[in-house]
Amino acid sequence: MAIVEREPIAEATLVETAAPSAAALRRPHATTGAWSWFTTIDHKKIGILYGATAFVFFIVGGLEALLIRLQLARPNGHVLSAEAYNQIFTMHGLTMIFLVVMPLSNGFANYIVPLQIGARDVAFPRLNAFGYWVFVIGGLFLYSSFLLGGAPNGGWFNYAPLSAHQFAPGHNIDFYVLGIQILGIASLTSAVNLIVTIINMRAPGMSFMRMPVFTWMTLVVNFLLLFAMPVIAVALVLLTFDRLFGTNFFNVSAGGDPLLWQHLFWLFGHPEVYILILPAMGVVSEVLPVFSRKPLFGYPFVVFSGIAIGFMGWGVWAHHMFAAGLGPVATSGFAISTMLIAVPTGVKIFNWLATIAGGSVRAKTPFLMAVGFVTMFVIGGLSGVTHSIVPADTQQTDTYYIVAHFHYVLFGGSMFGLFAGFYYWWPKVFGYSLNDRIGKVQFWLMLIGFNATFGPMHILGLQGMPRRIYRYAPGMGWSTWNFIETIGAFIIAFSVFLFIVNVWRSKRAQVAAGDDPWDARTLEWATSSPPPPYNFAEIPVVHSRDDLWRRKYVEDEDGKVMPVPPVASTEEDQEAGEVHVHMPSPSYFPLVAALGLPIIGYGLIYHLIWVDVIGLLVLLTGVYAWALEPPTEPEVEIEAHGEPDHPDGDGEPEPVPALTAGGTEGGSE
Amino acid sequence: MTDTATQPSPSDEHPVPAEEHAHPSEWRYIQIAIALAIVTAAEVTVYYLSLAKLAMVVILLVMAVVKFSLVAAFFMHLRFDSRLFRRVFITGIALAITVYTIVLLSFGVFLTNRHVTPHVNVPSPTASQ
Amino acid sequence: MSALATSAATTRTHEATPHATSTGLSNVKLAVWAFLASECLLFGALISTYLLYRGRSIVGPYPHQIYDIPYTSVSSFVLLMSSLTMVLALAAVQRGDTRRMRVWLLATALLGMTFVGGQAYEFTSFVRQGLTLHTNLFGSSFFVLTGFHGAHVTIGIVMLLSLFGLSLRGKLGPENAETVELIGLYWHFVDVVWIVIFTVVYLIPS
Structure with a gap:
C-alpha cells in the first residue's frame, strides 16, 4: 500500500537499473490501438476504462437484481434456492456499491476533474492506472468465487460472527474479505492521487472557491475514502485472521464481541454512504446551472454543506446499530447527529431548487436526470431521517423499508445523478452527443420503473416484510406489491437497455457535438471534444468562478447577459503550430503490480504459501520496475500525429491536427 | 479533513517553488534524540x-x-514544513482518536472497572440478524 | 470554441507535471502525508481492538504474566534511535554528503532489523510460554497489532536497503534528497506508532 511515485529516483536511474523483467520488456509507446488501453496512464483513457468496466458490472448487478425480483414476484418462488438467493443478493449489493457506483464516480472524477481544474493529468498517472487495474482485478476476484464453490452470502455488511468460519465454513466469505480488501487498496490509491491532484494541480488562478462543485465534491469524497478505507481494512483483516488463522476476534466462546465488527463496519459504512452520493451531488450541481443558464445559487453554501456532510458523516455510524442495543446515551447521541446531518443536505436541495427557479430552463436529458435525482433523493432523504427516530427505527430494521430507503438514495440518488453525468459529459468524452429523444424516453421509463420497484417497498416494510428472505407465504398480503415491484424492475431493465441502444445509435449517427454543446460554464468545455492527450495546449489562467462562462458572456450595466463580442484574432484561429507537450509515458508496471494481489488472495484462501510467494514476487517486481522507470521517457517527446486519441472520438475532424504526445515510431497505428 | 482545502492557497496566482524550510542542524537532531531517550527511561x-x-x-x-x-x-x-502537511496529519490523528474513543466508550472500556467483571461480553440482541 | 486547445501558436515545451504546483508543495510529499494520515485510522483501529479486548480473555496467559518490559524497552529504544540515524541520513544527503548518507541509511536499516529481530525473538518466547494467535483474545489482538507494525517496519527496511543499493551504484545524489526524506517520513511514522504501542500496550497496566 505504500506505493509512492518516486520521481527523483526514477530520474536518476534509467533503464539499466530496472528489474530484470523490465529489461526484457521495452517500454510501451503506443497511445492508440487495443493494447494501449492496457498500458495507458492517460487520465482520460483511465476514466473511460472505469466507466466502461463499471457499466459492465452494472449490467451484471442488474441481472442479479432481476433474479431477486423474479424469485420474489410470487409467493413461494422457485427461481432460486435459499443458498443461491443469499449469494445473489449479497453479490448484487457488493457489485452495485463497490463495482458500479464507486468506480463510475471515480471514472467521472478521473476524466473530468483534471479538465475542470486546468491540469494536464492527475498528479500520479501510473498510480492512477494501478488503482484502475486493482479495481478490475478485485472485481474479477470477487466474481471468480461463483466458479470456485460459491459467492459471498453474508450480505454486504457480512456480520460477524455469522461470517466466521464456524458458521460459514465454505470459501464464500473468504472471497468477500479478500476481494473487498483488494478493492479497498484501489480506492485508497486513487483517493491519495485525486486529493493531491485537486490540491496541487490547479491552473493558475483556480483558487479553492473558484473550483467547480463537482471537483469540490470529489475532493470531499476522496478525503472520506482516505480515512474510511483503513477502517474497513482492519475489520476485514480481523475477520480474515479469524477465518484463515484461527484468531478469536469474533469468537464469542473465547469472549470475542460481535459488536466490534458492527462498529468497525459502520464506521466505514456510513462515510461510504456519502462516498456514494456526493459525486452525484457534484454532477447535479454542474448540470442544473448549465441547463438553467444561471450560476449555481449559493455556491459557498453548496460547497460548505458538502464539507459539513463529509465531517458529520463520521458522527452517525451507530444509527445502523440501534437495534443492537447500545444503551441510551449512545443511542440518543447518534439519533441527534442523524437528525442534524439532514440539515446540510437540505441546504443543498434548496440551493438546487433556487438555481432552477427563474432560469431559462432547457429540459434536455441531463437536466431531467438531475431533476430526477433531486426529487428521488428528497424521498430517500426523508425516509432516512425517519431512522433517527429510534423506536421507529427499531421497527424498520431489517425490513423492506430499509431496502426502499437506500435504493431511493443510491439508485434514485446516485444512479440518476450519474446518468445525468453520462448524458452531460458524453459529447466531451466521445465528441458526439447521445440522442436526446431516446434519452428522454429512457428517463421517464427509468423514473416510472424505479418508483414502481422501490416505492411499494416502503409499504411492505411497514407491513413487516423482512429483507433477505427468499420466500414468503401467500397469505401475508405482500403478493400484489411484490408483483408490481418485479414489473417495475423489468421496466428499469428496459430503460437501461434503451440507454445501450442510445449509445449504439448515437455512435453510428456521429452527430458532432462541438466543443461546448451545452453552452457550459466550466473549463472542461474550453478544450476540444474529445480533448487532446495533454488537455490544454496552453494552461488556462482562471479569473473567476464559472470561468468559461465569463469568457463567453458579460453583463451590461442593467445586469443583462450578453455575449462577449468576438475578437478578431486571426492568428489564434490558425493552425496551432508546434505544441510539444511532454506527457508521461505509458507503462506496463501498474498492471503487473496489480496482478500480484489476487494471486496473494488465492494463496491465502487455499493456504498455499508458494502461491503467496509468487504473488508477492509479482507485486514487488511491478513496484520496483515502476519505481525505477522514469515517469516520462525523455527521448519520446513527439510531435503531431493526426490521429485522434479515442477510437470512438473521430466524429468531429479537428480543424487543427490533434497533437499526440508520447506516441512514437510504432505508435501511430 | 477538508479544513486544508478551505484555506485559500497562498500562491494561487503565481505558483512559487516549494517553500524553503530551514531544517534544524544535526546537533539539534541529536539533542532531540537525547530528550527522547530520557523520556523513554522515565517511562520505564x-x-x-x-x-x-x-x-x-x-x-x-x-x-x-x-x-x-x-x-x-x-x-x-x-x-518547519507547510501547514498543509500538519493539518492533513493532525486531521487523521484527531479523527482516529475521536471515533475510536467513542467506539470504546460505547463498549464501556474506560467507564467500568473491568477487573470486577473481566469476562462479561456485551450481549448483542441482534447479533443473529 | 476550442480556443484553449489550439491557441498555442508558439513552439513551446510544457512539462506534464510542472514542478511548480498550485500550493508550491511537492506532490509526492503531500501524497505521503495523506497516506500517513490514513494510516492513523488503520493503527487506531488495531490499537482500539487491543484495548477493547484487554482484560476480556477467558484463559491465560495474560499480559502481565508474559511481558518482558526491560527487553521491550531496549528494543523500543533501538527503534527510537533509528529515527535519529534516519534524519541524519537526510541531513547528510541534503548537504551533498552521499558517503555519510550511505552510512546512516545502513545504520537505520540495521537498527530496524535489530528491532524486527527482537520482535521475532519476543514472539517465539511468547509462543513458548503458551501464547499464540489462537490462545485467547489477548494473543489474537497482541500478535495482529504488533505483527502489523512489524510488517510496516519490514517494508521500511526494504525501502532503506533499496536506497542503500541505489546509493552504492551512485544513483542517489543530493538531487534525490526528497526521496530520502519521504522514506524517512514513513520510517518516523512507524516509529511514532511504536511510541504509542509501547505505552498503551506494554506499559499501561490493564
Missing part, C-alpha cells in the same frame, strides 16, 4: 514505581504524547 521508571493507576496512566500518556510530538515536529519536520 514510572512503570516500576507503584503509583496509583490513574496517575500512572496520565503520566505515561503525557510522556508518549511528548515523544510523539518531538518526533513529528523535528524528525518529520512538521514544525
Whole structure:
C-alpha cells in the first residue's frame, strides 16, 4: 500500500537499473490501438476504462437484481434456492456499491476533474492506472468465487460472527474479505492521487472557491475514502485472521464481541454512504446551472454543506446499530447527529431548487436526470431521517423499508445523478452527443420503473416484510406489491437497455457535438471534444468562478447577459503550430503490480504459501520496475500525429491536427 | 479533513517553488534524540514505581504524547514544513482518536472497572440478524 | 470554441507535471502525508481492538504474566534511535554528503532489523510460554497489532536497503534528497506508532 511515485529516483536511474523483467520488456509507446488501453496512464483513457468496466458490472448487478425480483414476484418462488438467493443478493449489493457506483464516480472524477481544474493529468498517472487495474482485478476476484464453490452470502455488511468460519465454513466469505480488501487498496490509491491532484494541480488562478462543485465534491469524497478505507481494512483483516488463522476476534466462546465488527463496519459504512452520493451531488450541481443558464445559487453554501456532510458523516455510524442495543446515551447521541446531518443536505436541495427557479430552463436529458435525482433523493432523504427516530427505527430494521430507503438514495440518488453525468459529459468524452429523444424516453421509463420497484417497498416494510428472505407465504398480503415491484424492475431493465441502444445509435449517427454543446460554464468545455492527450495546449489562467462562462458572456450595466463580442484574432484561429507537450509515458508496471494481489488472495484462501510467494514476487517486481522507470521517457517527446486519441472520438475532424504526445515510431497505428 | 482545502492557497496566482524550510542542524537532531531517550527511561521508571493507576496512566500518556510530538515536529519536520502537511496529519490523528474513543466508550472500556467483571461480553440482541 | 486547445501558436515545451504546483508543495510529499494520515485510522483501529479486548480473555496467559518490559524497552529504544540515524541520513544527503548518507541509511536499516529481530525473538518466547494467535483474545489482538507494525517496519527496511543499493551504484545524489526524506517520513511514522504501542500496550497496566 505504500506505493509512492518516486520521481527523483526514477530520474536518476534509467533503464539499466530496472528489474530484470523490465529489461526484457521495452517500454510501451503506443497511445492508440487495443493494447494501449492496457498500458495507458492517460487520465482520460483511465476514466473511460472505469466507466466502461463499471457499466459492465452494472449490467451484471442488474441481472442479479432481476433474479431477486423474479424469485420474489410470487409467493413461494422457485427461481432460486435459499443458498443461491443469499449469494445473489449479497453479490448484487457488493457489485452495485463497490463495482458500479464507486468506480463510475471515480471514472467521472478521473476524466473530468483534471479538465475542470486546468491540469494536464492527475498528479500520479501510473498510480492512477494501478488503482484502475486493482479495481478490475478485485472485481474479477470477487466474481471468480461463483466458479470456485460459491459467492459471498453474508450480505454486504457480512456480520460477524455469522461470517466466521464456524458458521460459514465454505470459501464464500473468504472471497468477500479478500476481494473487498483488494478493492479497498484501489480506492485508497486513487483517493491519495485525486486529493493531491485537486490540491496541487490547479491552473493558475483556480483558487479553492473558484473550483467547480463537482471537483469540490470529489475532493470531499476522496478525503472520506482516505480515512474510511483503513477502517474497513482492519475489520476485514480481523475477520480474515479469524477465518484463515484461527484468531478469536469474533469468537464469542473465547469472549470475542460481535459488536466490534458492527462498529468497525459502520464506521466505514456510513462515510461510504456519502462516498456514494456526493459525486452525484457534484454532477447535479454542474448540470442544473448549465441547463438553467444561471450560476449555481449559493455556491459557498453548496460547497460548505458538502464539507459539513463529509465531517458529520463520521458522527452517525451507530444509527445502523440501534437495534443492537447500545444503551441510551449512545443511542440518543447518534439519533441527534442523524437528525442534524439532514440539515446540510437540505441546504443543498434548496440551493438546487433556487438555481432552477427563474432560469431559462432547457429540459434536455441531463437536466431531467438531475431533476430526477433531486426529487428521488428528497424521498430517500426523508425516509432516512425517519431512522433517527429510534423506536421507529427499531421497527424498520431489517425490513423492506430499509431496502426502499437506500435504493431511493443510491439508485434514485446516485444512479440518476450519474446518468445525468453520462448524458452531460458524453459529447466531451466521445465528441458526439447521445440522442436526446431516446434519452428522454429512457428517463421517464427509468423514473416510472424505479418508483414502481422501490416505492411499494416502503409499504411492505411497514407491513413487516423482512429483507433477505427468499420466500414468503401467500397469505401475508405482500403478493400484489411484490408483483408490481418485479414489473417495475423489468421496466428499469428496459430503460437501461434503451440507454445501450442510445449509445449504439448515437455512435453510428456521429452527430458532432462541438466543443461546448451545452453552452457550459466550466473549463472542461474550453478544450476540444474529445480533448487532446495533454488537455490544454496552453494552461488556462482562471479569473473567476464559472470561468468559461465569463469568457463567453458579460453583463451590461442593467445586469443583462450578453455575449462577449468576438475578437478578431486571426492568428489564434490558425493552425496551432508546434505544441510539444511532454506527457508521461505509458507503462506496463501498474498492471503487473496489480496482478500480484489476487494471486496473494488465492494463496491465502487455499493456504498455499508458494502461491503467496509468487504473488508477492509479482507485486514487488511491478513496484520496483515502476519505481525505477522514469515517469516520462525523455527521448519520446513527439510531435503531431493526426490521429485522434479515442477510437470512438473521430466524429468531429479537428480543424487543427490533434497533437499526440508520447506516441512514437510504432505508435501511430 | 477538508479544513486544508478551505484555506485559500497562498500562491494561487503565481505558483512559487516549494517553500524553503530551514531544517534544524544535526546537533539539534541529536539533542532531540537525547530528550527522547530520557523520556523513554522515565517511562520505564514510572512503570516500576507503584503509583496509583490513574496517575500512572496520565503520566505515561503525557510522556508518549511528548515523544510523539518531538518526533513529528523535528524528525518529520512538521514544525518547519507547510501547514498543509500538519493539518492533513493532525486531521487523521484527531479523527482516529475521536471515533475510536467513542467506539470504546460505547463498549464501556474506560467507564467500568473491568477487573470486577473481566469476562462479561456485551450481549448483542441482534447479533443473529 | 476550442480556443484553449489550439491557441498555442508558439513552439513551446510544457512539462506534464510542472514542478511548480498550485500550493508550491511537492506532490509526492503531500501524497505521503495523506497516506500517513490514513494510516492513523488503520493503527487506531488495531490499537482500539487491543484495548477493547484487554482484560476480556477467558484463559491465560495474560499480559502481565508474559511481558518482558526491560527487553521491550531496549528494543523500543533501538527503534527510537533509528529515527535519529534516519534524519541524519537526510541531513547528510541534503548537504551533498552521499558517503555519510550511505552510512546512516545502513545504520537505520540495521537498527530496524535489530528491532524486527527482537520482535521475532519476543514472539517465539511468547509462543513458548503458551501464547499464540489462537490462545485467547489477548494473543489474537497482541500478535495482529504488533505483527502489523512489524510488517510496516519490514517494508521500511526494504525501502532503506533499496536506497542503500541505489546509493552504492551512485544513483542517489543530493538531487534525490526528497526521496530520502519521504522514506524517512514513513520510517518516523512507524516509529511514532511504536511510541504509542509501547505505552498503551506494554506499559499501561490493564
